[in-house]
Amino acid sequence: MRRYAGTLAGLLAVALLALPAAAQDKPRLGGELIFAVPSQPPSYDGHQEETFGLIHPVAPHYSTLLRVDPFDKTGTKPVGDLAESWTISKDGLVYTFKIRKGVKFHDGGELTAKDVKASYDKIIFPPAGVKSLRKAAYAAVAAVEAPDASTARFKLKWPESSFLLNLASPWNFIYKADILAKDIRWYEKNVMGTGPFKFVEHVKGSHWVGKKNPDYWDKGKPYLDGYRALFISSSSAQVAAVRGERAHIQFRGFTPADRDSLVAALGPKIAVQESAWDCALMVAMHHEKKPFDDKRVRRALTLALDRWEASKNLSKIAIVRDVAGIQVPGTPYATPPEELKKLAGYRPDINASRAEAKRLLKEAGVPEGFSFTFKNRGIPQPYEPIGIWLIDQWKQIGLNVKQEIIEASAYHPMLKRGDFEAAMDFQCGFIVEPDLDLGRFLTNSDANYGKHKDVAIDDLYQRQARATDPEERKKILRVLEKRLLDEEVHVMYTLQWHRIIPHSAKVKGWTITPSHYLNNQLDTVWLTE
Amino acid sequence: MSKYLLKRFLLMFPTLLGVAVVIFVLIRVIPGDVVELRMSGDRGSASQQAIDEERVRFGLDQPVWKQFATWVWGVVRLDFGTSMWTGAPIGEEIKLRFALSMQVAIMATIVAVLLAIPLGVVAALKQDTWVDYAVRIFSIAGLATPSFWLGIVFILLLLIVFKWLPPMVYTPFWVNPWQNLLQLVWPALAVGYRYSAVATRMTRSAMLEVLREDYIRTARAKGLVQKLVLSRHALKNAMLPVMTVIGLEFAFLLGGLVVTEQVFNLNGLGLLFVQAVAHRDYTLIQALVMIVSGFFILVNFVMDVMYAWLDPRIRYR
Numbered sequence: 001m002r003r004y005a006g007t008l009a010g011l012l013a014v015a016l017l018a019l020p021a022a023a024q025d026k027p028r029l030g031g032e033l034i035f036a037v038p039s040q041p042p043s044y045d046g047h048q049e050e051t052f053g054l055i056h057p058v059a060p061h062y063s064t065l066l067r068v069d070p071f072d073k074t075g076t077k078p079v080g081d082l083a084e085s086w087t088i089s090k091d092g093l094v095y096t097f098k099i100r101k102g103v104k105f106h107d108g109g110e111l112t113a114k115d116v117k118a119s120y121d122k123i124i125f126p127p128a129g130v131k132s133l134r135k136a137a138y139a140a141v142a143a144v145e146a147p148d149a150s151t152a153r154f155k156l157k158w159p160e161s162s163f164l165l166n167l168a169s170p171w172n173f174i175y176k177a178d179i180l181a182k183d184i185r186w187y188e189k190n191v192m193g194t195g196p197f198k199f200v201e202h203v204k205g206s207h208w209v210g211k212k213n214p215d216y217w218d219k220g221k222p223y224l225d226g227y228r229a230l231f232i233s234s235s236s237a238q239v240a241a242v243r244g245e246r247a248h249i250q251f252r253g254f255t256p257a258d259r260d261s262l263v264a265a266l267g268p269k270i271a272v273q274e275s276a277w278d279c280a281l282m283v284a285m286h287h288e289k290k291p292f293d294d295k296r297v298r299r300a301l302t303l304a305l306d307r308w309e310a311s312k313n314l315s316k317i318a319i320v321r322d323v324a325g326i327q328v329p330g331t332p333y334a335t336p337p338e339e340l341k342k343l344a345g346y347r348p349d350i351n352a353s354r355a356e357a358k359r360l361l362k363e364a365g366v367p368e369g370f371s372f373t374f375k376n377r378g379i380p381q382p383y384e385p386i387g388i389w390l391i392d393q394w395k396q397i398g399l400n401v402k403q404e405i406i407e408a409s410a411y412h413p414m415l416k417r418g419d420f421e422a423a424m425d426f427q428c429g430f431i432v433e434p435d436l437d438l439g440r441f442l443t444n445s446d447a448n449y450g451k452h453k454d455v456a457i458d459d460l461y462q463r464q465a466r467a468t469d470p471e472e473r474k475k476i477l478r479v480l481e482k483r484l485l486d487e488e489v490h491v492m493y494t495l496q497w498h499r500i501i502p503h504s505a506k507v508k509g510w511t512i513t514p515s516h517y518l519n520n521q522l523d524t525v526w527l528t529e
Numbered sequence: 530m531s532k533y534l535l536k537r538f539l540l541m542f543p544t545l546l547g548v549a550v551v552i553f554v555l556i557r558v559i560p561g562d563v564v565e566l567r568m569s570g571d572r573g574s575a576s577q578q579a580i581d582e583e584r585v586r587f588g589l590d591q592p593v594w595k596q597f598a599t600w601v602w603g604v605v606r607l608d609f610g611t612s613m614w615t616g617a618p619i620g621e622e623i624k625l626r627f628a629l630s631m632q633v634a635i636m637a638t639i640v641a642v643l644l645a646i647p648l649g650v651v652a653a654l655k656q657d658t659w660v661d662y663a664v665r666i667f668s669i670a671g672l673a674t675p676s677f678w679l680g681i682v683f684i685l686l687l688l689i690v691f692k693w694l695p696p697m698v699y700t701p702f703w704v705n706p707w708q709n710l711l712q713l714v715w716p717a718l719a720v721g722y723r724y725s726a727v728a729t730r731m732t733r734s735a736m737l738e739v740l741r742e743d744y745i746r747t748a749r750a751k752g753l754v755q756k757l758v759l760s761r762h763a764l765k766n767a768m769l770p771v772m773t774v775i776g777l778e779f780a781f782l783l784g785g786l787v788v789t790e791q792v793f794n795l796n797g798l799g800l801l802f803v804q805a806v807a808h809r810d811y812t813l814i815q816a817l818v819m820i821v822s823g824f825f826i827l828v829n830f831v832m833d834v835m836y837a838w839l840d841p842r843i844r845y846r
Contacts, residue, residue, distance in 0.1 A: 040804075041615075042567060042614050042615050042616070043615060043616050050568070129582070129586065131568075131579065131582075131583060133568065133579075188616060189616065189617070203625060203698075203699075203796075204615070204617065204621070204622060204625065204796075205625070205626060205796040205800070205801060205804075206625070206698055206699055206796040207698050230697050230698060230794075231796075232697065232794050233791060233794075233800065233804070234791040234792065234794065236681075236792070237697075237791065237792065237793070237794040240684055240688060240694055241694070241697055241794070243688060243694075244687075244688050244692075244693065244694025245694075246694050246696070246697050247697075407560075407561070408807065409560075409561035409566055409806075409807050409808070409809055410559070410560035410561040412565055412566065413560060413561060413562055413565050414560070416565070446577060
């Protein structure tokens, strides 16, 4: 009995300790979330923009067919938003979605499958003169149908393993079919969706305001009365806004130094969430320029990089951290650490790697002290520290590299012209998914800046995209990765970006994901006071 | 007098045309393209076909002379077109920012004038005394201190000492004067201090020069009291170069407070200018340059009128 009494007392104590936490975890209704946005929306149409400056203030007004689970830290788990449920045909060619009933647009109109079809038709089959940035991502779609008010059906030309996740794209706002029929460009300058918040005002360059949608389909949500996005371009002003409690959060990310200064200044009033970031800086090497046409030279360049040491040191000053392959660490198709360490430039013994690099350069006829120009983008974080690190690493194998900083606005045209020997290439994704991240390495891709031609990569890409078994897909991806980064070294990855969100401890119900484009509907977010 | 003013007025137009040609050509010479920038986004990729289609939509596939002619015809009708970045009318983009920048410029000018003229006059009257030295140190410190740095110091002081930050959203004065002043008084002080330093130095040296003139000696010999000598004879004449400095600084403030606007997160014309250049938003850059240079030219014209009023020699020429 005494033994049980001890156990009971222990359980009681645990329960009592858990009580305040449980009470705190119960969402509180009310309040206005204020967040800083470092960029601004060009137009209001998510289908044709590609900046978080649109997603952060505009996403709370809309629903999408599927969404990424707002509590999934990998940002790779699709859940229904307007879709209540779905089925996939055995051959993987037909996706049928049951649309929720009773979902209302902010103007009072009822949402039906017709609206889903009209929105996806605009994305996938835009009429002439209408821009759709993600049209190519749905090349597999043959038709979108709405056989009845509560059923939407996608017919595919070929099975595509990423299709479901691609439908959870945060950009694919569902618009009202009647409005699109009258004016397909209406949503460029107007806002009207079925999301948890209604549009109140946008003062250009200043702020954006949304208020709670009382008719939101998910009863009880949103918890907030509204939100206010403040457009703040200067990073020091963003930090000051959080520190001065003028803003609760900034959803893109801060530097390690900003995090440390906020934590030091605000102590328990600040909470910090961190995650590997679905953004990577890569080095593009021009395959049509000597000596980068020689894979021994490209391999030597990647062998020179001590990524493991850099991870420890650069993560203190720059928004990078993890050593990674072609996928974000911690996500389903990420390279296992033991596999990663087998790739050129990822082996733990840096001295052996650099000795091999020197030998390869010699074999390729590259003289000691060979110099070339590395072009970098004129953005401080993390381009500058990574650029300096690369030059230092290449110096260790006897190369003399000059860095040329190109103003950010002129950088992309320079890459497209191929006006470089080696240059920093970059990518940020909205969902970690091999199809979306690796398409740029196809021979005919517009983003294949190094201009490599490799049918083996093209073939492997197609095979992994159509592999319906995840294990089989993983195997193909590892082969593709080995060819891309080790055997041919068409490109080299530096370090994975690292997302750091220090926010007011009052903000609850928001979970960091690897993408700063995700989890911005704000329906799950609440404030403790 | 009217001939003088008419001449000055008519000179404004060729100047504006020159500005229009220069900005139109320059912005197209620098590398970068609004369409590629807008379409590449963070993923850094966009198909060439999509880029070409968008260029056609903006009329960028037309010959440059045709683009220029279309734009100038619009400007003549006061239609600056729409922003290539946001698609919104230029007037809508500029309206609020213009009001904010104008208010900061006016407030900074008030701060500068209130500091500069009394300090400059006192320093001249008390030349080489401790008062003069104190004013000189104050004004040289103002010249040596960048406004944005002073702004950062203000922000840090408010944050660390008072645990308070000025509002980050602009509220027009007529909506809520208190909120408006709480936000704008700090940049006005930061900018006004540097501005006052320039004007103080100018007031002091102009006063010193005027106080040595024969007509001042004559006025004193006639038995005029010091106050009248200063206000009627000395200050009015010494104000000519000071007015020039104040006018030019005022015009500069309208679009030149780029860093200060960033520090205080002011949604002004300077910040808009930087964003427009970063986005290669041709139509917006052209409109902003025309507006700011038009304002400069207008302020110069007003200065010319003031000169004529203050100095009869110009009037009667």
